[in-house]
Amino acid sequence: MNLRLKIQDSKLKNLSLFTIAFSLFTANNAHAMHLAEGILPLTWSLIWYAIAIPFVLYGIWRIKVISKHDLSFKPLVGLLAAVVFIISCMPVPVPTAGTCSHPTGIGITAVILGPAISALVAAVALFIQALFLAHGGISTLGANIVSMGVMGSLAGYITFKLFRSIRMNLMISGFFAGLFADWATYLMTSVELAAGIRGEAPFLPLLTQIIIAFAPTQIPLGILEGAMTAGVVMLLYKKRPDLLVKMMVIRPSEVKA
Numbered sequence: 001m002n003l004r005l006k007i008q009d010s011k012l013k014n015l016s017l018f019t020i021a022f023s024l025f026t027a028n029n030a031h032a033m034h035l036a037e038g039i040l041p042l043t044w045s046l047i048w049y050a051i052a053i054p055f056v057l058y059g060i061w062r063i064k065v066i067s068k069h070d071l072s073f074k075p076l077v078g079l080l081a082a083v084v085f086i087i088s089c090m091p092v093p094v095p096t097a098g099t100c101s102h103p104t105g106i107g108i109t110a111v112i113l114g115p116a117i118s119a120l121v122a123a124v125a126l127f128i129q130a131l132f133l134a135h136g137g138i139s140t141l142g143a144n145i146v147s148m149g150v151m152g153s154l155a156g157y158i159t160f161k162l163f164r165s166i167r168m169n170l171m172i173s174g175f176f177a178g179l180f181a182d183w184a185t186y187l188m189t190s191v192e193l194a195a196g197i198r199g200e201a202p203f204l205p206l207l208t209q210i211i212i213a214f215a216p217t218q219i220p221l222g223i224l225e226g227a228m229t230a231g232v233v234m235l236l237y238k239k240r241p242d243l244l245v246k247m248m249v250i251r252p253s254e255v256k257a
Contacts, residue, residue, distance in 0.1 A: 034126065034144040035189065037137025040196035048192065049142030052123070055150050059120025070246070077117060080109050085125040087228075088148070089135065101217040104148050104185050107178030107229040110156030112236075112247055118157070122149030143196075147188035156181030156229070170237055170250070171230045178229025182222040186214055 040048075067073045087105030109118040123145045129135035136144045160177035194207040236244055241255040 034129070034136030034148070035140040035192060035196075037130075037134075037139055039137075040140050040143060040192070042139075044192070044196045045139045045142060047142075048140075048146050052119075052142040052145035052150065055116065055119040056123045056145065059116045059118075059123075062114070062116045063120070076243075077113065077121065080113060081121045081124050084109055084121055085128065088125060089129065089133065101186070101214060101221060103221050103225050103228070104152055104182055105225070105228070106148055106152040106185065107156035107174075107181035107225055108232050110153040110181055111160045111174060111177050111229065111233060111249060112244075114247075115150075115153040115157040118153035119145065119149035122153065143192045144189075147192060148185045151188040152181045152185035155184030170233050174230035174233035175226040177226075179222045179226035181229070182225040183218065186218045187211070190214065 063074065063077060084105040087103050089102070091102050104122075106118060106122055109121045113121065123141075126136055126141060126144045126148065130137050130141055130144075156177040159180045160173050163173035163176055190207055190210040194203055194210055198206050233244075233249070237250070241250065244250045245252050245255060
């Protein structure tokens, strides 16, 4: 059993490293992924860092606690981090805003890993993208973690649990988890952007304009993310239901004989 776990862990680690390396050398240049470097004033950058850091630290603590009892957990987190990294590296032009949008993949990690570790996964993916791909920035990293890692993860996780509590099936629950994780990310990004660049302008009109600008791409992207999240959850249910049980995504009684 221990030998089998070691072999599985090694395969997961190798797959994660290959996925990240592939993305680093093949990703296209982005015009404006996440909140770009320098777009926020220093004060706002520090505020968003102060909000993001406790969530990241809590995610690190959660990984340490779980991995003490489960040797395969860290490779799983690494694999899902690679998935989020890949998905959030896919720019989609937003003609109405003169920038790019992108899916996040954060609904998948929110459902499987929970919001705390999902926030950490987002932080790692965003940091690598900012450092090597110029997607986002170091000064805006805290804001991007809050929007994608914190708000996106919480929205996806809460939505999934809420739908399951009213006895919705896995596919529908996963779909709406991915949908609202994506939309919550961009709603929070719009709030951060409007608060940071408004100057003396009224906040709500500017926020409305930013949301409207992103809507043409983000509405269909949210639907796509919902489909992706539902697909991953259903695939795991069919192939690895034990993993979903271990992560408390489903109850043992829901596993088919």
